[in-house]
Amino acid sequence: MSYLTLAIGSGRTANKAMKLLSKAGIEFPDFHNNSRKLVIFDEKKRLKLIFVKAVDLPTYVEKGAADVGIIGKDTIMEERPDVYELLDLDVSKCKVVVAGFADREYETAKSLTVASKYPEITKAFFEEKGIRIETIKLNGSIELAPLIGMSDVIVDIVETGTTLKQNGLIILDEIADVSARLIVNKASYATKTNQIQQFINEIKEVLE
Numbered sequence: 703m704s705y706l707t708l709a710i711g712s713g714r715t716a717n718k719a720m721k722l723l724s725k726a727g728i729e730f731p732d733f734h735n736n737s738r739k740l741v742i743f744d745e746k747k748r749l750k751l752i753f754v755k756a757v758d759l760p761t762y763v764e765k766g767a768a769d770v771g772i773i774g775k776d777t778i779m780e781e782r783p784d785v786y787e788l789l790d791l792d793v794s795k796c797k798v799v800v801a802g803f804a805d806r807e808y809e810t811a812k813s814l815t816v817a818s819k820y821p822e823i824t825k826a827f828f829e830e831k832g833i834r835i836e837t838i839k840l841n842g843s844i845e846l847a848p849l850i851g852m853s854d855v856i857v858d859i860v861e862t863g864t865t866l867k868q869n870g871l872i873i874l875d876e877i878a879d880v881s882a883r884l885i886v887n888k889a890s891y892a893t894k895t896n897q898i899q900q901f902i903n904e905i906k907e908v909l910e
């Protein structure tokens with residue numbers, strides 16, 4: 703039987719995903735905390751694991767370079783890949799929110815400048831709300847933008863709320879709940895149905 707290729711984001715989700723796999727009895731002997739190895743196999747050689755930049759992960763799965771992938775719902779919403787989303791893994795939980803200063807007009811604003819890593823989520827959300835926006839695409843430290851007057855608000859991830867609090871910002875709107883999801887390449891699902899289904903069942907069994 704050939705192996706499945708599984709893509710995992712190399713950043714924050716990697717450890718969570720590896721813990722989940724280990725709980726399901728799928729062990730990767732070559733996985734260590736500070737390892738820079740980008741391709742590893744599980745001990746039974748059923749899974750080839752590749753570590754990719756999270757934002758690129760949907761592309762690997764959509765193009766079939768990976769059969770399956772573990773990725774945050776935020777990235778799925780932003781990239782809208784043509785893949786199957788088959789399982790909510792219920793880890794890496796956070797929210798996509800609009801945040802800004804408490805004392806500025808938000809609900810009554812006709813137009814806003816919004817800084818975000820998520821231009822597509824931002825556009826769709828404010829279109830629906832009927833607020834005209836200019837989006838400033840940033841790749842990190844998003845909370846800085848309103849502090850230095852570069853944007854009125856931000857669209858970003860909140861987990862504990864610490865980053866917002868320490869920068870004097872509050873949640874103004876909630877856009878979506880986020881957790882890690884299992885996505886599957888459509889052609890792989892047709893040609894490797896049993897293998898993929900078995901993998902999903904093994905993971906399902908260890909979800910709380």
Ligand SMILES: Nc1ncnc2c1ncn2[C@@H]1O[C@H](COP(=O)(O)OP(=O)(O)OP(=O)(O)O)[C@@H](O)[C@H]1O
Nearest residue numbers: 711712713714715756757774776794795796859861
């Ligand atoms: N503070 C957070 N708490 C929980 N989950 C988060 C948090 N920030 C991000 N996430 C989730 O983890 C995913 C990966 O986030 P991360 O910031 O590690 O991206 P990355 O692209 O891997 O980072 P890097 O730029 O360091 O490679 C996000 O898409 C989101 O679903």
Ligand SMILES: O=P(O)(O)OC[C@H]1O[C@H](OP(=O)(O)OP(=O)(O)O)[C@H](O)[C@@H]1O
Nearest residue numbers: 842843844858859860861862863864865
């Ligand atoms: O609510 P909290 O628990 O404070 O977490 C939220 C923060 O975590 C993420 O940033 P990340 O750590 O990925 O850093 P970044 O600024 O480089 O995106 C996110 O963009 C927020 O800034």
